[in-house]
Amino acid sequence: MGGSTVLRPVDIKVQPAPYQDRVKVIQKIFTQLKRFHSNNHNVVRASTVWEHEVAKSSLSKQSYLFNASVLIRDIIKFKGNLDKTGKPKDMSAALIKKPEVLLQLRTLLVDEETLVRNDYIVKMYDTDPITEADSNYVECCRCGTKFDVTKILEPTVCQYHIQRKVYNRENKMREFPCCGAALESYSDMSAGCVKAKHHVFKWENFTKLSSVLPFKILTDIDGQENVLALDCEMAFTSKGYEMIRLTIVDFWTSKIVYDKVIKPLGEVIDLNSKFSGIHHIEDTAPTIHEAEKDYINSNMINKNSLLIGHGLDNDLRVMRIVHNNVIDTAILYPAGKYKSSLKNLSFEVLSRRIQGGEHDSSEDAIAAMDVIKTKLKIPLNKKSW
Numbered sequence: 001m002g003g004s005t006v007l008r009p010v011d012i013k014v015q016p017a018p019y020q021d022r023v024k025v026i027q028k029i030f031t032q033l034k035r036f037h038s039n040n041h042n043v044v045r046a047s048t049v050w051e052h053e054v055a056k057s058s059l060s061k062q063s064y065l066f067n068a069s070v071l072i073r074d075i076i077k078f079k080g081n082l083d084k085t086g087k088p089k090d091m092s093a094a095l096i097k098k099p100e101v102l103l104q105l106r107t108l109l110v111d112e113e114t115l116v117r118n119d120y121i122v123k124m125y126d127t128d129p130i131t132e133a134d135s136n137y138v139e140c141c142r143c144g145t146k147f148d149v150t151k152i153l154e155p156t157v158c159q160y161h162i163q164r165k166v167y168n169r170e171n172k173m174r175e176f177p178c179c180g181a182a183l184e185s186y187s188d189m190s191a192g193c194v195k196a197k198h199h200v201f202k203w204e205n206f207t208k209l210s211s212v213l214p215f216k217i218l219t220d221i222d223g224q225e226n227v228l229a230l231d232c233e234m235a236f237t238s239k240g241y242e243m244i245r246l247t248i249v250d251f252w253t254s255k256i257v258y259d260k261v262i263k264p265l266g267e268v269i270d271l272n273s274k275f276s277g278i279h280h281i282e283d284t285a286p287t288i289h290e291a292e293k294d295y296i297n298s299n300m301i302n303k304n305s306l307l308i309g310h311g312l313d314n315d316l317r318v319m320r321i322v323h324n325n326v327i328d329t330a331i332l333y334p335a336g337k338y339k340s341s342l343k344n345l346s347f348e349v350l351s352r353r354i355q356g357g358e359h360d361s362s363e364d365a366i367a368a369m370d371v372i373k374t375k376l377k378i379p380l381n382k383k384s385w
């Protein structure tokens with residue numbers, strides 16, 4: 001006890017300061033912690049671990065001494081609070097290690113049965129799981145009219161409301177926020193406040209989706225076990241519902257590692273600008289075929305990747321990727337019977353307002369990622385591991 005305690009710095013490859021300086025810093029940390037704690041073993045451990053953290057994250061002697069002084073100041077400020085493991089409580093977040101986080105992340109992966117229940121395409125099907133009549137007649141996603149999809153580019157009238165109807169408690173009417181049109185409870189008909197020249201549609205079934213663009217299973221693409229958050233923006237085209245922007249964010253650094261506008265394969269009918277935030281696509285933008293090699297490879301999305309997103313089934317469907325290593329915040333945080341909206345989830349969990357106007361896939365990918373970090377108590381500003 002006392003003066004006989006031996007404090008040794010943990011050896012590291014690049015020493016930010018001479019050994020003797022590091023010993024002095026550990027002694028200072030030890031002295032401060034001892035003022036608040038009697039358990040010598042815990043105090044020795046905390047002093048050593050904390051000096052090591054500071055040494056690892058400092059590039060010069062000057063920054064090392066500065067960071068050490070900040071740590072000592074915090075120990076005094078937080079009255080040397082220690083948690084059960086002997087780490088200073090308010091600093092334990094900085095001690096979170098990658099392998100532990102990876103283990104925790106794996107516990108959040110969605111099992112295959114739940115994926116199927118949530119409309120994920122979990123494998124390459126021989127026979128289609130969704131038995132739609134093999135017909136070219138589809139229902140317009142905006143006005144509900146049934147039309148022949150092979151004639152989608154022939155001008156017609158698609159009259160619809162931009163926003164979905166909402167129930168008004170006061171007058172017990174259902175109203176369209178876009179134009180204020182109201183529906184009596186017995187009526188379901190309202191012509192719509194906007195007219196367009198073409199209808200729009202989405203394929204849901206595997207065979208139809210594959211006929212536009214085949215799915216890709218990632219089992220052949222080996223690579224690092226990275227953790228990536230992603231979000232797509234989509235548009236309606238003559239070929240259905242297509243990806244027009246993709247953002248991928250690295251979980252560990254919070255850096256955007258991919259963010260591009262993608263040129264769809266079909267002719268654009270509705271860029272969905274109000275939601276997608278995309279008003280124009282340059283002719284030089286890459287198609288999905290050209291873009292894919294940049295985001296599907298050993299350093300980006302590969303068979304070992306762990307993907308994070310909100311309602312990722314939609315994103316993976318337009319990306320035509322079959323990949324079952326996913327953490328889906330819409331499944332983790334259901335809103336009653338329904339899927340939660342990322343907008344509400346972001347506000348509830350992060351106190352962060354998103355999607356105030358148009359959507360932004362980078363903002364959305366980061367929000368889903370930060371919801372998971374918050375769940376795992378990882379500080380959102382932690383960028384070094």
Ligand SMILES: [Zn+2]
Pocket residue numbers: 160161162163176177178179180181192193194
């Ligand atoms: Zn309307």
Ligand SMILES: [Zn+2]
Pocket residue numbers: 140141142143144145157158159160198199200
């Ligand atoms: Zn229509």
